[in-house]
Amino acid sequence: MVPNFLIARLIASSLTRYKSTHFLLGSHSLLQHKHNASLFLFNSYTSGAIHPKGDTFTVSYLVNSCGVSPTLAKELSKRVNLKTPDGPNAVIDLLSNYGFSKTQIAKLVEKHPLVLVAKAENTLLPKLKFLRSIGVSNTDLPKILLRNHVILMCSLENFLIPRYEILRGIVQDDQKVVRILKSAAYNITYADVLKTLVPNINVLRQSSVPQASISLLMVYFSNTAHMKHSKFLEALKTARGIGFDPSKTNLIHALVVLLNTNKTMQDSKFKVYERWGWNHKLALQAFRKFPVFMMLSKETYSKKMSFLVNDMGLPSEDIAEYAQVLAYSLEKRIIPRFSVIKILQSKGLLKKDLHFSTFMCMNEQNFLMKFMINFQNDLPLLSDVYNGLINQSSK
Known part of the structure; x- marks a missing residue:
């Protein structure tokens, strides 16, 4: 709740020309106010x-x-x-x-x-x-x-504190407010929080989206949270229609993709996916599992698919099942790891039918332990090959 002295200042200020109503944001009732940011620029400055x-x-x-x-x-x-x-x-x-x-x-x-x-x-x-x-x-x-x-x-009492109260009411933690300021400082002054942010968050809560997902959206994808409300509603409806579960964080990633790519761009990408063996159903399956892959450019997607399908011989539909692999760096992760696995297989140290998800989706420490350190007696130069490939990509 905005303190009474702030409400009084908000109402009394002749410079801000507020229209006041009340809105409910979680458990916080705040005074809704419209503003023109330029009116604050030199006021009492x-x-x-x-x-x-x-x-x-x-x-x-x-x-x-x-x-x-x-x-x-x-x-x-x-x-x-x-x-x-x-x-x-x-x-x-x-x-x-x-x-x-x-x-x-x-x-x-x-x-x-x-x-x-x-x-x-x-x-x-x-x-x-x-x-x-x-x-x-x-x-x-x-x-x-x-x-x-x-x-x-900007005015501290009439502008910054009320906006802080809104952000605090959404993420419910000062540390997260600070992280929002660090990642998207301009939103606290330039975004129209009452026309976009507040109704967008309210509709997420009405859809049973958990607090952790809302905080994820605010901290890492603040610009998406401030999108025009009508577009936000449309994207949420589309995501749920595709099959995204509001209780899962994947819904947030889906909203980020849908709100930052227009329909023309999405359609053009689906055509590229079809060229690599993904029909519409398979592409949506990959999207549900790992929405962020759709943020890849068509060129980057095709380059990675070319290596995985043409060079490594992977079935295209298997990649759709583990679409997160497409988010990894081709030069720093995909090629070096596949190279290590191929060397180990060629020496008879690994099974030929080892699924790519086994070594691509594990973290670096586990990969090094399982596929490098465990075989250093058999292939002492393997680590040099691996590090050489990674370092070569940085040149």
Whole structure:
């Protein structure tokens, strides 16, 4: 629940022009508000006017104190005018105390020179303290603000805190909120959370999608979670029609694929799948087992299938059964592992009919133990061959 003092500010603010209703998000009842982000950009941010031409002091300060080049300093001086070093020094000191290196300060000034005329104690410090309070470390804070410096320009009480409350209500954990900020910092200011994110999450919950899957969507696929609600509904309906179980995380991966590839692209890929022996039913079977394979380009898919089918002699339908193999690197995993297995088979150390999933789907440590270390007495140079193939692909 948004605290009463926030609700009062949300309603009273003449700048935000909110239309207020209530919506239910899990167990959190939050005040719905519409906004125009641009109205926050300079509100209570700085009292300094922007001058069309920078003076000598501004250029000198940007070069000597902020570490930007003289050429860039001249350009930035058209966007910010500094009178004395006191205010900018306070900003730089504050940023340094919150983890910004000199290089990061220079990058922030390049992106957003007006930060130097912000009120360090009254405007910047409360926002930095808030981000620290929810678990953003000094290492991550500069990275987040460099990806989205607009966070520093928005109202803390009227904008950032209400949006944080929404994210916290969805993922139910501050650490996950921080991970969302790290992976998609721009969404907290640019996305229309009330028209897209909130209804999208609500429909997932109504469909009995578990919290773990919702958190997976938010942390790793935040852009998909903010897709237009009508498209999100259509993709969810399609996924369930194909046979995806809402209780399984594969549903989330299916939504990511469906919402990030249009029908024309999907149809063109199905034609490529048919060329490699997958009819529509078999392709959907592979999609249900491992949806992410459909994110592969047609060229990458064909290249991997060519090696597996033509060079290794695998039945095309077997690959559909273990479609996750297509997600592995051809040069760093598929070719090196098959090479090791073929050598072992040629020496009579492994059965000829060993199924490819046995060695392709295990982690690296287990592969090395079972197929390399166990045979080092028989083939002491096998590890050199394997590592040589991997290293060759990096050149």
